[in-house]
Amino acid sequence: GEDVEQSLFLSVREGDSSVINCTYTDSSSTYLYWYKQEPGAGLQLLTYIFSNMDMKQDQRLTVLLNKKDKHLSLRIADTQTGDSAIYFCAEWMTYNTDKLIFGTGTRLQVFP
Amino acid sequence: EPEVTQTPSHQVTQMGQEVILRCVPISNHLYFYWYRQILGQKVEFLVSFYNNEISEKSEIFDDQFSVERPDGSNFTLKIRSTKLEDSAMYFCASSLGQGSTEAFFGQGTRLTVV
Numbered sequence: 001g002e003d004v005e006q007s008l009f010l011s012v013r014e015g016d017s018s019v020i021n022c023t024y025t026d027s028s029s030t031y032l033y034w035y036k037q038e039p040g041a042g043l044q045l046l047t048y049i050f051s052n053m054d055m056k057q058d059q060r061l062t063v064l065l066n067k068k069d070k071h072l073s074l075r076i077a078d079t080q081t082g083d084s085a086i087y088f089c090a091e092w093m094t095y096n097t098d099k100l101i102f103g104t105g106t107r108l109q110v111f112p
Numbered sequence: 113e114p115e116v117t118q119t120p121s122h123q124v125t126q127m128g129q130e131v132i133l134r135c136v137p138i139s140n141h142l143y144f145y146w147y148r149q150i151l152g153q154k155v156e157f158l159v160s161f162y163n164n165e166i167s168e169k170s171e172i173f174d175d176q177f178s179v180e181r182p183d184g185s186n187f188t189l190k191i192r193s194t195k196l197e198d199s200a201m202y203f204c205a206s207s208l209g210q211g212s213t214e215a216f217f218g219q220g221t222r223l224t225v226v
Contacts, residue, residue: 033214035217041219041220042203042217042218042219042220043155043203043217043220045214045216045217048214088154088155090155092215097168098143098160098167098168099145099157099160099168100145100147100157100205100215101157102147102154102155102156103154104154105154105155
């Protein structure tokens with residue numbers, strides 16, 4: 001199947017850490033991605049991780065990959081109100097195909 | 113920085129009319145994609161295009177849809193007879209090659225069918 005699942009909502013206080021989780025299906029995916037979508041806007045690539053890595057850190061963002069469980073997470077440190085958006089994880093499927101499959105999206109709301 | 117551009121940003125059309133959504137992918141990219149996002153829902157794959165032909169399409173991409181690369185720069189999505197349920201944000205993307213690190217997305221065209 002091609003289901004990439006995420007929890008729908010996350011609400012955090014400004015300054016706290018946010019953790020957005022994702023489970024994917026294709027164990028042959030070579031790259032996994034996190035995209036951010038602000039209201040009415042396009043898809044902004046935040047970060048990606050290669051499948052042979054367990055962790056990638058990029059400033060306030062930390063991506064953790066558990067390949068055995070097909071679980072991907074995005075941690076945002078010191079969450080700001082400007083981080084409020086929908087976050088999509090995506091996997092690049094390559095087995096008999098070549099396309100990005102997006103998750104259901106997690107709406108992150110940051111309150112003061 | 114190179115980017116994928118889409119026009120128009122918003123299109124309103126009457127049910128039954130044909131629409132053409134336009135995209136200019138990044139110039140040295142070889143793979144092109146269209147995705148759709150119905151309001152409040154996930155981003156869904158429609159079609160991929162390589163070497164002047166469709167390489168893959170989803171169930172959504174029925175006979176009402178077609179894609180074309182009419183010249184060396186544009187990549188278009190045509191919907192022949194629009195339905196209300198075609199109202200969505202349509203994203204174009206391009207990538208350098210198969211399994212490349214990143215697909216670059218345009219800002220999207222919001223299609224409203226009335």
